[in-house]
Amino acid sequence: MTVPSSDIPSQTPYWSAILSLFMGVTCLISAEFLPISLLTPIAHDLHITEGQTGQAVTAVGIFAVITSLLIAPISQKINKKTLLLSFSVLVIFSNSIVAITDSYYVLLLGRCLLGICVGGFWSLTSAVVLDLAPTKDVPRALSIIYAGVSVATIISLPFANYLALLLGWRMIFYLAALLGVVTLIWQAISLPQLSVSKNSNFNAIFALTQQPWVCFGLFAMFFSFSGYHIVFTYLRPFIEGKLHFTNNALSLTLLGFGVVNCLGTFVAGFILNKSFRITMIVIHVILCIVAIFFYINHQITADLTKIMLWGFIFGIIPVGWSTWITRTLADRAEIAGGLMVAAIQFSITLAAAIGGMIFDHYGLNGLFIASAAIFIFAIFCTIISFSLFYKTTGNHV
Incomplete structure (x- = not known):
């Protein structure tokens, strides 16, 4: 069998391999979010504060940023299949460590290992998809893979919280490790031999950031994810405070949010193929408008509609920016x-921090205004990046 290359995309999509990456994302992101729903029992069992337990999430983000910037230069001669399988092994190891430990520092060690997996996997995603699918199928393949994020959100928040009440929080991490074993076996069987990275040294990274259209694209990603997460991080206080939902109603709303987000991810594969540039601009405009309507109108039906629309539209964004990479930077x-993973992880961290300050001083309405303003920057950066790419290459995105 001929080994596919990033320069010459596969002419026959490897759908089983793509689905194994969907499973990998589900496993990876479920593990990343588990401490959010299991915060209190973990803190109680390890005799630490909930704030200390929360650092288990922060540790993942820090190591994800570091790994995302280093993985390409230090793995130039390593086959990407080997890298993916190594990350799957680390996910199993990370969840197992967390499940058995009685030490806070060992808990953090396990989470740091997971951060390496998060940063490394997402950094390789676009390049791997180019090996597994022909150009016309890339958006659909990416939409399948990113659907794992939505499924993982459902698993790690309402579902994990429910199971933990029955089985205990440690068993949840054992089950996450078991899911990792299934993922590893599936990937080992279904993934073909993938191409080796080329021209991925630190000089190449520096050269890429000298391209104005690339910089504006990265800024657009940063503002895109910041505008979303500055509201998403505080979605629960909005549901509880404005809609007065508690317990079952809250869980059902969050479940519905995850479902429509997953639906948006699947839809992305079709609409991005039909009109990529217009779609990428319009979805940011819609999110900006929704943020404004969050501010000016508060009725239960309207607010629920806005919450679901917020989740649905954002499902398109990660697929869109990964598609942007495959269309403009396939050879790099x-x-x-x-760089995309670093920009996204940094934006999420900054949005949570700044959002917290805004929330404390100005409440939820302050967050909505900030989100709308950030999306305006995202719109302008997206338009400028697409325009500069055309002027530089003579090609439309």
């Missing part, structure tokens, strides 16, 4: 993927 997808 590993480097671009690393």
Whole structure:
């Protein structure tokens, strides 16, 4: 069998391999979010504060950023299949460590290992998809893979919280490790031999950031994810405070949010193929408008509609920016993927921090105004990036 290359995309999509990556994302992101729903029992069992337990999430983000910037240069001669399987092994190891430990520092060690997996996997995603699918099928393949994020959100929040009441929080991490074993076996069987990274040294990273259209694209990603997460991080206080939902109603709303987000991810594969540029601009405009309507109108039906629309539209965004990489930087997808992950992780961390200050001083309405303003920057950066790419290459995105 001929080994596919990033320069010459596969002419026959490897759908089983793509689905194994969907499973990998589900496993990876479920593990990343588990401490959010299991915060209190973990803190109680390890005799630490909930704030200390929360650092288990922060540790993942820090190591994800570091890994995303380093993975391409230090793995130039390693086959990407080997890297993916190594990350799957680390996910199993990470969840197992967390499940058995009685030490806070060992808990953090396990989470740092998971951060390496998060940063490394997402950095390689665009490049791997180029090996597994022909160009016309890339958006659909990415939409399948990113659907794992939505499924993982459902598993790690309402579902994990429910199971933990029955089985205990440690058993949840054992089950996450078992899911990792299934993922590893599936990937080992279904993934073909993938291409080796080329021209992915630190000089290449520096050269790429000298391209104005690339910089504006990265800024657009940053503002895109910041505008979303500055509201998403505080979605629960909005549901509880404005809608006065508690317990079952709250869980059902969050479940519905995850479902429509997953639906948006699947829809992305079709609409991005039909009109990529217009779609990428319009979805940011819609999110900006929704943020404004969050501010000016508060009725239960309207608010629920806005929450679901918020989740649905954002499902398109990660697929869209990964598609942007495959269309503009296919020959440097590993480097671009690393920069994308770094920009996204940094934006999420900053949005949560700044959002907290805004929330404390100005409440939820302050968050909505900030989100709308951030999306305006995202719109302008997206338009400028697409325009500069055309002027530089003579090609439309």
